[in-house]
Amino acid sequence: MARLKDTAAPLKDALGDALLTLMREMPLKKITASQIASLAGLGRVTYFRHFSSxxxxxxxxxxxxxxxxxxxxxxxxxxxxxxxxxxxxxxxxxxxxxxxxxxxxxxxxxxxxxxxxxxxxxxxxxxxxxxxxxxxxxxxxxxxxxxxxxxxxxxxxxxxxxxxxxxxxxxxxxxxxxxxxxxxxxxxxxxxxxxxxxxxxxxxxxxxxxxxxxxxxxxxxxxxxxx
The missing domain is CATH 1.10.357 (Tetracycline Repressor; domain 2)
Structure with missing residues (x-):
């Protein structure tokens, strides 16, 4: 059976790329979910819909x-x-x-x-x-x-x-x-x-x-x- 496509993948990829970018600039502990979402061009709710940490x-x-x-x-x-x-x-x-x-x-x-x-x-x-x-x-x-x-x-x-x-x-x-x-x-x-x-x-x-x-x-x- 073919694997179902993850329709949220582009959003999660954008959040991942944003986090890595921020980690190059500041310690992980200082990075907030709002900063990650904002840099990814998404809302904070979207971040927590897909990730818990x-x-x-x-x-x-x-x-x-x-x-x-x-x-x-x-x-x-x-x-x-x-x-x-x-x-x-x-x-x-x-x-x-x-x-x-x-x-x-x-x-x-x-x-x-x-x-x-x-x-x-x-x-x-x-x-x-x-x-x-x-x-x-x-x-x-x-x-x-x-x-x-x-x-x-x-x-x-x-x-x-x-x-x-x-x-x-x-x-x-x-x-x-x-x-x-x-x-x-x-x-x-x-x-x-x-x-x-x-x-x-x-x-x-x-x-x-x-x-x-x-x-x-x-x-x-x-x-x-x-x-």
Whole structure:
């Protein structure tokens, strides 16, 4: 089913842009809803119809920016490296917003949105019968793993931003992957069962071959369709 168009999006975008403009000029605590609405050419009532706080406005700006990014960039959501690369590239694309938000000590808003986008991409675990404890444990493990990966990646993104974006997104994604054990990476975003034996060994072997090939000729994991 097609997603319904948000008819209020232009109004919310204008309020978000106005808030970011004001944040470049004064501390966030001194900015009022009336100032935001006035700069956006809207009424104060319109502001409160759509937002309950300035932090909510900033989260909206990040979420809409991510939706736009994801629309114009394809990547394999089941591939940990591709998913991480996409987030680092996105954060680099919205660097001007990050500068303002981090100056206001509100980087947690970006990180929360990053975690939400990662969790949204993780399929819900298949329901299991109450008596099947092994299947239930595997389903729980998949949920815990997806949360672990999401928060680990958001923490790495936070350190990268605070460090001045010194590494390329692809380099940071490689660092992220290097922190995952072969077992964790082999589970993947869609896995719910542990891979063992020969298959796990093959996975690790293929990973080492892939990383060696990338050092010789780095691959591009996020593809821009040019639109």
């Amino acid at each position: 300035k932090e909510e406005v900033l989260a909206y700006k990040y979420r809409t920016a991510w939706r736009d990014f994801a629309t114009h960039h394809w990547y394999d959501q089941a591939d940990d490296r591709a998913s991480a690369t996409a987030r680092f590239q996105f954060c680099l694309q919205v660097r001007e917003i990050n500068d303002v938000v981090y100056d206001a000590q509100l980087g947690c808003i970006l990180l929360e949105v990053i975690v939400d986008t990662l969790v949204d991409e993780t399929p819900e675990p298949t329901a299991v019968a109450g008596s099947d404890t092994r299947a239930a444990d595997a389903a729980d493990r998949a949920v815990y793993l997806s949360r672990f990966k999401a928060h680990a990646l958001s923490g790495l993104i936070d350190a990268w931003i605070r460090g001045g974006y010194r590494q390329l997104p692809e380099e940071m994604a490689a660092i992220y992957i290097s922190f995952l054990s072969p077992e964790l990476e082999s589970l993947g975003a869609r896995g719910s069962e542990r891979r063992t034996g020969g298959r796990a060994a093959r996975m690790r072997r293929l990973q080492r071959i892939r990383e060696a090939a990338e050092r010789r000729n780095p691959r591009r994991y996020v593809i821009d369709d040019g639109s």
